[in-house]
Amino acid sequence: MKLTKLFILLAAMAIAQEVDAQTTVKGKILNQKGESLAGISVHGSNKHTKTNDQGEYELYIPTAGTFQLQFTGIGFQKQELAVVPQGTITELSALILQQNNQQIEQIDVKGYNSVNHRSLEVSKSGVKDLDLPQAVQVINSQVISDQQINVLSDALKNANGVALGANRGGVNENFYARGYSLGTNNIFKNGARTNNGGSIEASTLESVQILKGSAALLYGGVTGGAVVNLISKKPKFEHGGEVAMRIGSYNQYKPMVDVYGPLSQRLAFRIVGTGGYAESYRDQVESKRLYVNPSLLYKISDKSDINVMFDYLKSDFTPDFGIGSVEGKINEKVGRNSFINVPWAYNKTNSSNAQVDFGHQFSDDWKLNVLASYQKYLRDYYGSERIQANAQGIAPRALNRSEQDELTFNQQLNLTGKLQTGTFQHQVLVGADADQSKVKNYAFNIFANGTGENVAPSTAYDNINVFDPYASGMRSDMPTADLKTRTNTNISRYGVFVQDLLSITDQFKVLAGIRYTYQKTGRSEVYDYKTNTTSVTENPGKDKVDMGDKVDKAWSPKFALIYQPLKATSLYVSYANNFISNSGYDVNYQPMGPSLLDQYEAGIKNDFFQGRLSTNVTWYKIINNRYAQTIIGDDGKVADSNMKEFTGRSASDGVELDVAGELAKGLDVLAGYAYNYMRYLETNENGILEDMRLVGTTAHTANGTVFYTFQDGAAKGLKLGASVFYTGKRNAGWNTTKANQREGLDRIIPIGAFTTFDFSAGYQYGKWNILAKVSNIGNTFNYYVHENYSVNPIPPRSFTTTLSYRF
Numbered sequence: 001m002k003l004t005k006l007f008i009l010l011a012a013m014a015i016a017q018e019v020d021a022q023t024t025v026k027g028k029i030l031n032q033k034g035e036s037l038a039g040i041s042v043h044g045s046n047k048h049t050k051t052n053d054q055g056e057y058e059l060y061i062p063t064a065g066t067f068q069l070q071f072t073g074i075g076f077q078k079q080e081l082a083v084v085p086q087g088t089i090t091e092l093s094a095l096i097l098q099q100n101n102q103q104i105e106q107i108d109v110k111g112y113n114s115v116n117h118r119s120l121e122v123s124k125s126g127v128k129d130l131d132l133p134q135a136v137q138v139i140n141s142q143v144i145s146d147q148q149i150n151v152l153s154d155a156l157k158n159a160n161g162v163a164l165g166a167n168r169g170g171v172n173e174n175f176y177a178r179g180y181s182l183g184t185n186n187i188f189k190n191g192a193r194t195n196n197g198g199s200i201e202a203s204t205l206e207s208v209q210i211l212k213g214s215a216a217l218l219y220g221g222v223t224g225g226a227v228v229n230l231i232s233k234k235p236k237f238e239h240g241g242e243v244a245m246r247i248g249s250y251n252q253y254k255p256m257v258d259v260y261g262p263l264s265q266r267l268a269f270r271i272v273g274t275g276g277y278a279e280s281y282r283d284q285v286e287s288k289r290l291y292v293n294p295s296l297l298y299k300i301s302d303k304s305d306i307n308v309m310f311d312y313l314k315s316d317f318t319p320d321f322g323i324g325s326v327e328g329k330i331n332e333k334v335g336r337n338s339f340i341n342v343p344w345a346y347n348k349t350n351s352s353n354a355q356v357d358f359g360h361q362f363s364d365d366w367k368l369n370v371l372a373s374y375q376k377y378l379r380d381y382y383g384s385e386r387i388q389a390n391a392q393g394i395a396p397r398a399l400n401r402s403e404q405d406e407l408t409f410n411q412q413l414n415l416t417g418k419l420q421t422g423t424f425q426h427q428v429l430v431g432a433d434a435d436q437s438k439v440k441n442y443a444f445n446i447f448a449n450g451t452g453e454n455v456a457p458s459t460a461y462d463n464i465n466v467f468d469p470y471a472s473g474m475r476s477d478m479p480t481a482d483l484k485t486r487t488n489t490n491i492s493r494y495g496v497f498v499q500d501l502l503s504i505t506d507q508f509k510v511l512a513g514i515r516y517t518y519q520k521t522g523r524s525e526v527y528d529y530k531t532n533t534t535s536v537t538e539n540p541g542k543d544k545v546d547m548g549d550k551v552d553k554a555w556s557p558k559f560a561l562i563y564q565p566l567k568a569t570s571l572y573v574s575y576a577n578n579f580i581s582n583s584g585y586d587v588n589y590q591p592m593g594p595s596l597l598d599q600y601e602a603g604i605k606n607d608f609f610q611g612r613l614s615t616n617v618t619w620y621k622i623i624n625n626r627y628a629q630t631i632i633g634d635d636g637k638v639a640d641s642n643m644k645e646f647t648g649r650s651a652s653d654g655v656e657l658d659v660a661g662e663l664a665k666g667l668d669v670l671a672g673y674a675y676n677y678m679r680y681l682e683t684n685e686n687g688i689l690e691d692m693r694l695v696g697t698t699a700h701t702a703n704g705t706v707f708y709t710f711q712d713g714a715a716k717g718l719k720l721g722a723s724v725f726y727t728g729k730r731n732a733g734w735n736t737t738k739a740n741q742r743e744g745l746d747r748i749i750p751i752g753a754f755t756t757f758d759f760s761a762g763y764q765y766g767k768w769n770i771l772a773k774v775s776n777i778g779n780t781f782n783y784y785v786h787e788n789y790s791v792n793p794i795p796p797r798s799f800t801t802t803l804s805y806r807f
Contacts, residue, residue: 022062023085027092029055029071031238032099039265040073040097044083061085073097074265074299075237099238112143112660112668112705114614116570116607121191122209122229124218125429126367126416127501130605133511133560133572135161135212135618137658141233143670144205146707146721146760148246148773148800150254152187152200152230155208157725158703160672161656162210162226164784165696165730173199174786177212177225178622179652179678179697186222189230190309190355192373192410193435198315198349201291203246203256204272206231212656213620214599216556216578220433220495220517224578224597224622224652232309235268235297236260244804252278252800266299281796283339285318307357312350319347322783322792324387324395324466328733329749330783334393334466336793342397342461344478345383352376366417372410379404382481384461386789393467398459401481403442410435427501429513437491444481451480483529487537490522499558509562511574514555519581521550540642542589552594554579568607575600582628584642592644595626613661613669621653629684636685648687652678652697666709673702688735692748695735695787700728700753707760719771721760728753732785754782754794772801 025044029037029051036055041048045063061067061083069081076097083090115138116130123129129136139155149155153173156162165176173196175182187196194200202208208230211218215227241259246252254276262268272293279286293311300306319341323334355373362368382401389395414431445457462475499513523546524537538546560574579594586592603618627648633639654676662668678697680688693699707721733749740747757778762771779797786792 022060023088023090024058024060025069025083025090025092026058027056028094029057029073030094030096031076032096033238034096035238037073037076037097040071040076043070043072044068061090071095071097072302075099075262075268078302099236112140112670113662114607114611114660116568116605116614116616117611120209121231122188122211122227124191124414124416124431125427125499125501127427127429127511130564130568130570130607131427131501131509131511131562133562133574133603134601135603135616135656135658137210137212137672139208139210141206142668143705144202144208146668146719146771147705147723147758148760148771148802149202152196152202152208152228155202155205156210156228158670158672158705159208159210160658160701160703161212161654161674161676162228163698163701163727165698174696175228176696176698177210178620178654179676179694180223180225180622181696182225182228183223186219186226187228187230188219189353190232190357190373191229191371191412192353192355192375193408194230194353194375195351195377195406195408197377197379197404198313198351199317200230201274201289201313202230203254204233204258204274204291204293206233212618213601214556214558214576214578214597214622216517216554217497217499217513217515217558217576218431220493220515220556221519221552221581222578223580224599232293232295232311233258233260233270233272234307235270235295237262237268237297240807242804242806244802246276246800246802248278248800249798250279250281252276254278256804268297268299270295270297280318280320281337281798282320282322282793283337284343285320285339287318288314288316290314303361305359307355307359309355309357310353312352315349315351317347317349319345319381319383319385320792321385321387321790324389324789324791325749326389326393326466327391328388328747330751330785330791331393331466336781336796338466338469340387340395340397340464340466340469342384342399342478343476346381347383348380350376350378362417365419366415369412369414369416371412371414374410375406375408377404377406377408382478387464387466388789389466393465394463395466396463397461399446399448399461399479399481400459401444401446405440405442407438408435425503427503429499430497432494432496434492434494436493439489439491441487441489443484443487445484446479446481448479485529486527488525488527492520492522494518497556507564509564511560511562512558514557517552517554517556517579519552519554521552521581523549539591541585541591547585547589547591550581550583550591552579552581554594554596568611570605571603572605573600573602580624582644584628584630584644586645587631587643592628595624595628595646597622597624599623609661609663612663614659616658618656618658619654620656622651624648624650627680627683629687632684632686638686648683649681650679651681652676666711668707669705671702671704673700675700683738686737686739688737689741692735693731695731695733695748698728698730700726702726709764717764719760719762719764723758723760724755725758726753726755727782730785732783732791733787749785751783751785754780756780756794767806769804769806770801771804772799774799 029040038053040051042057045061049059051057071079119126119128162177212226214224239261244256246254256274258272260270275290291313295309297307353375358370360368384397412433446459448458448461495517497515502510527534541547558576562572564570582592599622601620605616626646628644629648631643656674659671678694705723709719730751734747756776758775760773775798784792
């Protein structure tokens with residue numbers, strides 16, 4: 001009897017305990033806009049459910065005591081919550097899930113915030129900027145919006161140390177950084193090499209990221225100045241978008257649209273597009289543009305995603321070589337608006353990009369990224385160029401007709417991860433990349449003197465008086481042009497690299513890495529349309545024997561010491577190198593190897609006021625001790641222009657200052673200054689003069705932008721902003737050689753410094769926003785010059801207004 005009572009008592013206690021342990025947890029899941037989220041998975045104590053259409057869930061938990069709930073959903077960051085049961089029913093407050101756009105880390109576009117504690121796509125490694133021993137700058141989408149930026153050159157005015165060195169024909173922007181041209185190899189879109197022809201559309205970008213200095217470790221055959229990575233806007237798992245209309249001086253109009261949202265729980269889309277038409281302060285010059293950028297993001301699983309992006313740009317410009325030169329110099333008597341090209345000249349470009357970007361998160365520490373892309377670039381050009389007038393202003397106009405067809409493929413694999421060996425922490429990047437470029441250049445026979453059986457091709461069109469370019473009787477017809485030759489050139493690049501950020505202590509770190517690059521430039525194949533034959537342009541060596549394709553091989557190391565005495569301060573010194581390919585052969589008739597450039601850099605990165613303001617200072621020196629020069633014989637003559645030797649030296653050094661921050665809510669600042677001195681240190685007796693600033697480089701550049709948005713009161717929503725841009729003295733023309741000096745010839749065209757001021761004012765009311773800007777308020781007059789024939793005046797005072805609606 002006693003035993004029976006004991007069993008009954010124990011059973012009652014067990015049932016009471018089981019009843020006390022049972023609870024049903026209830027709650028609701030919202031997004032950042034406060035909207036209900038359906039289909040969110042809720043896990044706890046081996047139980048599982050999903051939210052309904054109202055974002056609500058109920059989950060029975062059979063275990064006793066505190067338990068963990070885990071919330072996961074496609075396109076949202078995983079979140080965990082510790083729950084203490086509150087009886088048989090446990091009701092939780094609404095939980096807000098943060099959106100996950102499946103990027104390494106999204107750049108904050110709400111303000112000009114510091115990026116020192118963020119990892120950037122341009123670094124590939126996931127290393128936060130404060131740990132990166134290299135100067136980095138980001139022009140984010142708010143800067144792009146505030147300054148009403150249209151093309152890449154507008155954005156890069158905010159990147160100190162990066163300057164527009166030339167704008168040949170008004171259709172081919174060429175940027176310089178740290179004394180080196182960015183050329184065609186240093187501009188990337190989402191990590192893949194892209195062509196700068198047609199003026200890259202920048203109004204639709206998420207950000208422009210600039211990695212200054214040598215980036216050969218990560219990108220291979222790039223010059224040592226900087227690489228620019230353009231980040232496209234990505235799909236989002238929430239509905240939204242924006243439509244806008246931009247109008248401005250010279251009949252500019254530009255509609256813009258940006259729409260995004262989920263197509264399912266796993267698939268999101270985004271479509272960005274713009275177009276427009278604009279005339280110019282230059283007579284007869286106009287541009288027509290169309291850009292569209294659709295993309296899809298598919299969430300394969302919680303750990304894997306794939307992003308597919310395509311964009312297309314059609315950009316038609318009137319080629320404009322500006323006011324030309326008079327006796328090799330700039331003559332301000334030629335009007336700022338004077339158009340000297342032929343009236344029917346055209347430059348039509350079409351470019352398209354497609355990318356597939358796959359990411360897989362093995363764990364919290366290890367991630368794999370695979371990228372494959374292609375770009376197609378087409379250019380069709382016809383007009384006159386090289387306007388070089390005599391003292392009376394008379395310049396012969398010669399015609400040029402060309403087409404270019406460029407197809408580029410790129411493949412990349414990057415593995416990033418963290419591991420520990422003893423007390424040391426490692427942040428590792430292992431990568432491989434390849435790209436293949438196939439270029440077709442078409443040349444034409446031009447019949448400027450008419451056509452006929454006995455009429456020979458001629459490019460001589462007419463003569464023009466640059467002081468009176470619109471005189472009556474000027475020729476205006478478009479001569480016939482027939483295909484002459486097609487030249488095919490293929491370039492292949494392959495590289496493998498490894499990088500390790502070693503944390504010895506919390507304060508002291510070491511970054512080390514090395515890359516091997518193999519680059520092959522194929523011999524050109526020339527097809528003659530008249531004879532229907534193909535010939536190979538040989539790479540001649542000894543006794544004119546063909547040496548075959550040009551091959552370059554190079555190792556690119558990097559080593560840096562990093563010291564962080566405070567969490568917001570980082571000091572570093574680094575060494576890296578990059579290579580420049582050379583043509584020709586040495587005295588033994590062996591192909592010239594690449595020139596190796598040594599780059600030394602030291603810098604300080606600082607965040608102040610809890611990260612609201614960053615101030616970064618950088619010093620650098622780039623030395624080329626293997627500058628290839630044509631060999632001059634003992635008799636002072638050149639016997640073979642292809643025979644060269646590594647006897648020259650050049651140097652580029654300078655300092656850079658970056659300032660960015662949101663000093664107070666609504667108060668954004670962005671500023672910078674850079675100094676550069678690029679020159680030759682040693683050349684042969686016919687080489688360029690030593691210690692003379694190289695053409696295209698700029699001594700001093702500076703920029704500053706301040707925007708303030710009123711946060712409350714009667715002026716709430718009002719935005720005021722101002723920007724100032726300074727471009728220092730430059731040299732145009734050609735660098736004077738020692739042979740020129742002996743002949744008393746000076747080929748340099750000195751260009752003075754100039755400063756422009758912009759002022760912006762706008763107002764936001766609900767979802768509507770209007771922003772107006774006056775550019776170059778002081779109507780400053782200056783030029784961008786390519787050599788001595790494309791002399792393009794900078795834009796005068798102008799007005800721009802954008803009206804937008806967000807939904």
